[in-house]
Amino acid sequence: MNDFITPPNHVEFKAKKLFGNVGNIIDGSIAYINLNGGGPVEQHTHEHNHLFIVTKGEAKIKLADKEVIIKKDESFLVDGKIPHSVWNNVQGETVMIGISVK
Numbered sequence: 001m002n003d004f005i006t007p008p009n010h011v012e013f014k015a016k017k018l019f020g021n022v023g024n025i026i027d028g029s030i031a032y033i034n035l036n037g038g039g040p041v042e043q044h045t046h047e048h049n050h051l052f053i054v055t056k057g058e059a060k061i062k063l064a065d066k067e068v069i070i071k072k073d074e075s076f077l078v079d080g081k082i083p084h085s086v087w088n089n090v091q092g093e094t095v096m097i098g099i100s101v102k
Contacts, residue, residue: 038087057094
């Protein structure tokens with residue numbers, strides 16, 4: 001999304017806005033995805049959406065008809081009604097935060 005900035009009146013502090021208003025938060029979790037890891041194997045759907053934030057590595061979001069790559073310090077909102085799954089896209093571990101939203 002945006003680049004890192006130093007907000008006014010901050011010192012040795014860099015911040016990057018990852019997302020704006022995405023709806024009501026249902027829950028959140030952190031995932032450690034190993035080499036060749038991810039899932040679910042069969043793409044799935046549901047009523048809520050997922051906001052994914054990668055903190056280490058790189059994730060591949062498989063959607064019904066395309067793939068989206070999320071790099072470290074990036075986010076992506078998945079519409080839960082679109083068939084999807086999430087996979088590690090690097091040779092090492094990927095760490096990501098998943099927030100379920102209405």
